[in-house]
Amino acid sequence: MTMHAVDLIRKKRDGEEFTPEEIRFLVRGAAMETIPEEQLAAWLMAAFLRGLSLAEVDALTTAMKLSGEVFDPAPLGRFAVDKHSTGGVGDKTSLLVAPIAAAAGLVVPMISGRALGHTGGTLDKLECIPGYRTQLSLREMEQVLAKVGASIVGQTKSLVPADRVLYALRDRTSTVESPYLICASIMSKKLAAGLNGLVLDVKTGSGAFLRRKEDALFLAALMVETGERAGTRTAALLTNMEQPLGRFAGNWVEVQESLDLLSGRRHPLNEDLREVSLALAGWMIFLGDAAKTAAAGRQRAEDILESGQALRIFTDMVEAQGGDTSVFAEPEKFHRPAVRRDFLADRSGYLAHVDCTLVGWAVQRLGAGRERAGDPVFAHAGLEMHAKLGDKVKVGKPLCTLYADFDGRLTEPEILLRLALVIADEPTPAEPLIQDIITASNRKQYLEAARHP
The missing domain is CATH 3.90.1170.30 (Pyrimidine nucleoside phosphorylase-like, C-terminal domain)
Incomplete structure (x- = not known):
């Protein structure tokens, strides 16, 4: 039978479960722009209100992943690992963890996004560097990875095109906060990069899309489950977003702050940024078998950061993607x-x-x-x-x-x-910076807890 978007909107509105074929129809319509935006928006709102089953999340993630080109890092001959944040204020950890992990011998094909809602975008920050290209073909990204070990790029029309459409619609329809849609969006992009390992930074608190810790834990477990089902070693850190991470929030100022840390210049107000970055990089190194434990991975990450290796790789990556690194000499003077x-x-x-x-x-x-x-x-x-x-x-x-x-x-x-x-008149007790760690071994308990509160 011929499928019609309006019938599927009604079906999800009424709380029924989609078949994989129905989800593929919707995703194909988004990617090829054969389903009007108003119908996609209505479906997003129905999914936001009714939720999705684990089977639907799997089908949606897979369909979105396969809606365009898929990157294969195997010819690079190294473990491919990435990190993704669910979005925060002042969160520039990507600029730190990518070069640290690359310096540990891994490759980091990082597909990042732009500002969404109240949170900043990694691509917007990097594009403040004169000449930096975020729109690379997969072949160009592979060349940067072979040369440098890390490449931070944006989505192209050929890479997960369905998510490019749905991502923009979610921002305009107040459907950003759905854990199911967040999971499918993030994991489709990450799995399209052919990753062997993935570390997720799931925010909780007043600056997170999901403020309640229970909701953030469920999203973390859902993404770990989705990654592990796809054969990607996955872990998630639940981190505190009760205040901006580090000293700065914005675009160039966050690049400037990252350069300070990569150069060994520490400040009391960005110790939280440094610690979260080292913890995330440590897990990336551990999942990539470049350290025996996550704690050993964190120590190796700190050694790399202090040695200056990460700064060299970040600089090489920027130059390989067309950026003018002369502004790094005095970044505070470039801030105008x-x-x-x-x-x-x-x-x-x-x-x-x-x-x-x-x-x-x-x-x-x-x-x-x-x-x-x-x-x-x-x-x-x-x-x-x-x-x-x-x-x-x-x-x-x-x-x-x-x-x-x-x-x-x-x-x-x-x-x-x-x-x-x-x-x-009095200070309030500080919440821990890293509040929970969800892995392949404990993910089921968090999913069950959410199902039976």
Whole structure:
């Protein structure tokens, strides 16, 4: 029988389960643009509200993976591993873990995304580097990997084209937060890269798409399950996103902060970024059999970072993809926002709470993100935090500094930050940075816990 999108929308709306053939029909329609956007949007909302079974998630992930070209890293002769974050504010760990893992002898074919909702995009950050090309063919990516060991690129029309369409629609239809759709989107891209191993950074807290820890744990277990079913060694770290990661959130400022850490320049306000990056890289190294344990992998990652090897690989990767690395000599001088303004504390006390999602929207409104797919972003927009949760602050002193391309950009972010940053008389207890680790051996218990709360 001929399938019709409206019938499938109705079927999912009514809570019924799709067959693999029906899912392939929808995915093919998205990839080939034969199903109108309004019908795809309606299906996304039905899936968001009704959820998907494990079988549907598997079928959706596989269909999306096979909707275009698939990369085969086997000719490179090395273990292919990657890391993916579910999205955060100030999260620039990709710029650190990719060169660290490559320096450990692995290859890292990293297919990254752009700003989505209140979170930043790795591609937007890298494109602040003059000349850096994120749109490579699979053959070009293979050449960079053979030469350098790491390549961070974006999706092309030929690579997971169905996700390119659905990803943009999710942002515009408030269906981003579905764990099933997040899983299929992330895992289809990662599995299309032919990975042998994958480490997932699943955010929880006020800056995450899934704020509740229970929801984040379920998503982590779902992605580990999907990866393991596909034959990819997979682990997930549940990490704290109750405040921006590191000192900076934006585009170039995050590249600048990453260069500082790669160059061995540490700062008290980005120790959290350093620690999460080393933990993620450690798991990548462990899954790639370049260390006997994850702890040994973390130690090797730190040794690589301190030796300068990761900086050399990052620099080589940027040059191999057309980037001008002369700006790395003095990155703070390349940072040229048209306007900057300090956001001052309105009372003394302790920074007791941060609504990290509101901070993310403030960064977006400064010009670092986009409201619609295709909108331009301002390379030098963003903010610098001057305090972390629990820090003592004084009235009239800067809590953060805002960067934008014109004065009119500052008004709404300042309103959002006044709501987001809460100063109290006493500090609140700090949550652990890494809250849980989900692996092949314990994933089932998290899936069962979500099924039977």
